Amino acid sequence: MRAGLLHAVFATVLVASLVTKEQVSDPLLDSASLEKAVIRVAQSHDITFHGYAIVTDAEIRALLFDAPECPGASLVALLAVTLEQEAIVRSRASFPGAQRRYIYLDRAWDQPRRFEVFIERAKYAVLSAVGLSRYVPSWHMLFVESPADCRDLDQIDWRLVWDRHYLSTITPKSEAVVYRD
């Protein structure tokens, strides 16, 4: 092989890869971005963000929402896909008959499903890598708990929470989180 040509090819690949790496930014590197997205998605459905609830002293916090047709507050928590906080969040005092859903991208379950989430994440990691998906396979999923007969939160399309384009519009200045006492 022509050594000079090969050196040039590798040097070009190195520079090109570093330049593209510099330009690619992942808006979903932390759960704070996801929290903001959750609040904004809920607010776009006329659901009011009520504030944060500390589930335990272990610094697990959840988001509280008031939906117009619901008798009580609904709770949304960001859980790691390993579901290691799930037992604690689920064991908190809750209203009777509460409905629980576990949401990851375009899938939702009534029970925690580790393997299914793992597969979904792997699928979207591949699709995202080759540019075939607008969703970023984050390490967090949603736990949504709402009072019985409260359908408002069920109708929300939560996929936007993981939408790369939607998240890129959330900047500290444009963020308008409304708290209500």
Next chain:
Amino acid sequence: MSRRAVFIWASLILFLNQIVAVITARSSASLDQIFAQLCAVGIFQYMAWYTIFRLLGSSDRQQRARPIDAVVVTLLCLLVVLPAGQMVWLIATATAVYLCMFSNGDRKLRAAGTVLAALSMQQLWGHLFYNLVAFRLLRAETAVVGSILQASGAGSVWQNNVITQPSGFGIVIFTECSSFHNLSVALLCWVTMSRLHGHSWSRRDFMFGALVAATMVSFNITRLSLMALSNDLYRYWHDGIGASVFAAGASFTMLLLSLWAVKAQPQP
């Protein structure tokens, strides 16, 4: 061009992409933050990269690169531009497999491939497989810590990944605190030192590997047990000086055990 030059280029592309990804993880990182992020990469990872470059650099310079080597490595390196955070490690895995399978009898190339595979395992594959079974492992680890505390008369009870004391104080064991993290780093250190030494794998190697792993797990179990006893101990070992003492002590022990394992082997 020599084969080793082709693989040095591939390793350089992977290493620099990893470093740039770490630096640009935060868009508005200051110099201090960049330095902190580079430190967070970990001494054993830098050691692994150093070993890879050293092994490649000392491999046979007479072996000419075949066209297939250049084509495969170039195609693999081109994949780095894809916008996936872990793409570097996927390519590193493929390069490691190629190095190990087509080393053409060059032990240094093969050893470099093994260290690259260990690095990919620690950075990507280990986490993926761990995430699949994380909760079960956390529950098992919690049960071990809870049993130790119960046997010591502390009166602890545990459920899932939560340990509670009679006083009401309790801790939740999350994946970041689990033994897995120390274990994966310890095994990377052991593989790196072992391949740097250059001897052939033997049964004794794996016994030392198991010893390194068992030591790290027992260190972490001890730390978790101390943290579960009281809020003061938790603060000390989780956030205070104890956390730094543990990190330094565990790293030093890993290194010493790995060096001891290497010294116990015959010279190649």
